[in-house]
Amino acid sequence: FLRGERLTLRTIESADHDFVHRHWNDPAVRYYAEQPAPLSKEDVPEFVDPDRGVHFLVCHDEEPVGCVILIDIFEAAGNGELGYWIAPEHQGHGYATEAADLCLEHASTTGDSEVIARAFGENDASHRVLEKLGFQQEGRLRDQHYINGERKDMCLFGLRRPEWERR
Numbered sequence: 001f002l003r004g005e006r007l008t009l010r011t012i013e014s015a016d017h018d019f020v021h022r023h024w025n026d027p028a029v030r031y032y033a034e035q036p037a038p039l040s041k042e043d044v045p046e047f048v049d050p051d052r053g054v055h056f057l058v059c060h061d062e063e064p065v066g067c068v069i070l071i072d073i074f075e076a077a078g079n080g081e082l083g084y085w086i087a088p089e090h091q092g093h094g095y096a097t098e099a100a101d102l103c104l105e106h107a108s109t110t111g112d113s114e115v116i117a118r119a120f121g122e123n124d125a126s127h128r129v130l131e132k133l134g135f136q137q138e139g140r141l142r143d144q145h146y147i148n149g150e151r152k153d154m155c156l157f158g159l160r161r162p163e164w165e166r167r
Contacts, residue, residue, distance in 0.1 A: 001106075002056070002102045002103075004099075005098065006095075007059060007060055007102065009102050009103065010056060010059065012055050014045070016057050019064045020044050020048060021041050021044050023066070025038050029087070031147065034145065053069050053070055054070045054106065055068075055069045056103060056106075058084075058086065058095060060090070066087055066090065066095060066096070066099065068084040068100055068103045069084070070082055070083075079115070079116065080107055080116075081115065081116050081117065082103060082107075082115050083117065084099055084103070086099075096126075097129045100130075108161070113160065114160045115135075115159050116138075116157060116158050117130050117135060117156075117158075118154050120152050121153030130159075134159055135157040135158060136159070136163075137156070137157055138157060141155075141156065
């Protein structure tokens, strides 16, 4: 669907459901998700349903390495939300940044005027990804989520169309 320097983004097919299931349920991935509940194999088709947003499989040399999503949370206003995860064994190579950038290219064709993203306060790697893409931190929800017996802050980031067009 979209091709970058090292990665391609393509729609998630039923043959990819095992990859999504396995890696979404990896505690290293799920810990930083806002929906930290495990995902059953039966739930994967609904999880990646196109009616719930645009879900892309991130591939390097045709091998799946993660997912990136764009959810229209305020469709009437033309705003979307960006989300992404990379399988632990593929982290640290800049794949999240490149995949998110490609997804923003797609968002620019949909008429979105702003894209937001959320990241836990302690998730420095995700903060760096968003900052490299030009997102600015717009707020912090203190103690917003309860995970593994602890309260966690959630940081809100935004990128407006004029900002991403200047990138």
